[in-house]
Amino acid sequence: MHRKMIQGVTSSLSVVFIREQVQFIEKNGYQVTVVCNKDFETSYDGMTVEHIPFEREISILQDIRTLYSLLKYLKREKPDIINFSTPKAGLLGMVAGRLAGVPTRIYIQRGLRLETAGGIKKHILYATEKTACSLSTHVIVVSDSLEREMVERKLLTREKMVRIGKGSSHGIDTKKYDPAAIDWDRLNNLRDELGIGPSDFIIGYAGRLTRDKGINELVESFISLAEHRSHVKLLLIGDFEMSDPIEERNIRSIESHARIIHCAYTGGMEYYYSLMDVFALPTYREGFSNVSIEAQAMGVPVVTFDSTGARDTIDPRRTGIIVKSNDAKGLRDALEALIDNGVKRKALSGAARKFIVDNFDRQYMHHELLKFYDSLGKRGEYDVEENDEYLGA
Secondary structure, eight states: OOEEEEEEOSSGGGHHHHHHHHHHHHTTTEEEEEEEOOOSOOOOTTOEEEEOOOOSSOOHHHHHHHHHHHHHHHHHHOOSEEEEESHHHHHHHHHHHHHHTOSEEEEEEOOOGGGGOOHHHHHHHHHHHHHHHHHOSEEEESSHHHHHHHHHTTSOOTTTEEOOTTOOSSOBOTTTSOGGGOOHHHHHHHHHHHTOOTTOEEEEEESOBSGGGTHHHHHHHHHHHHTTOTTEEEEEESOBOTTSOOOHHHHHHHHHOTTEEEEOOOSOHHHHHHTOSEEEEOOSOOSOOHHHHHHHHTTOOEEEESOTTTGGGSOBTTTEEEEOTTOHHHHHHHHHHHHHOHHHHHHHHHHHHHHHHHHHBHHHHHHHHHHHHHHSOTTOOOOTGGGGGGGTO
8 A cells, every 4th residue: 555645845946846756756665745835837747746836935814824824725535644844834734744644754854045034034034944843853954064064053963864875855867967977069059159269268156146145245256257368157047036136247247247147047047057167056054955965966166165965965175175265265265276287187187077966866866765665664754863874973
């Protein structure tokens, strides 16, 4: 008899990222339904989906309605396991799961928004995280540094904490992100389209163009470097978000600087990584940065801030460089070192792909997650001391 599992995320966009995982779990003895908001048109091929009206931001009346809908749904379905992630779905899922008497309630913590929040919002975010963790039976954290941050903030005790393998949300497809799989005609067409010459040195970034992603520091570091290195260009892939804007002068630089190439976020990222000589990740906080491991899988060394969920993505001094957080000069110096030292850059590049394949391959992560689910008893018992493999020990 299949064990019944319900997975919840706030936005329907997130469903795309868990499709392969859900299908793998279903093939191995579980009946899985995904619950999410119907906020975007997307394909749910191969999945059973139930729409629950989650709102990402705080909305007390709507959140109460959503909690009521979710509670009714869980009482009707009587799942053995619920697995909720993202802050809003995580909170409401754990509350509803506890009230409905679901035996195994798993909260996946993918990153602490409160790390970069301030004022009353920070206190609200802390309270929601604390509540979700308290009402869960297990908390999966996606990185070692996130685990430490949560323990230090007294959000979580080790008894509830689980980390799958070395971490990450769900690993990456290392067959897709493989330099050997690149179509060179397509790559050269993209190079021409973006105006990248054969001798250009490309510093790359992919993600939201926001303050807490370190875009101010990245743009300022690049402009300083570009003054004396005419072959260096900055490739930014992502969109601005006015909820966390960068400095106006840096927006102007992105829009007008002759050697800053800005593209909206797009598919086919493996081709964009193939254009890069180094990947910059000056983020203030992450849960676990997938773009960092995607870049390394393509043989691109990474320079990152020493921040939660970013430092875990590289093997320091072997696949990349860690810089003190919020340090624009340190970021500039690290990038400069890789621009000027081709031997070091090549060594980092050579080790990067093996590090990712060995630790973050998606199929490996799926099997490790399945082992965790299978280790849970009918009532959700799980002995952390006897299952240290899931903590990356």
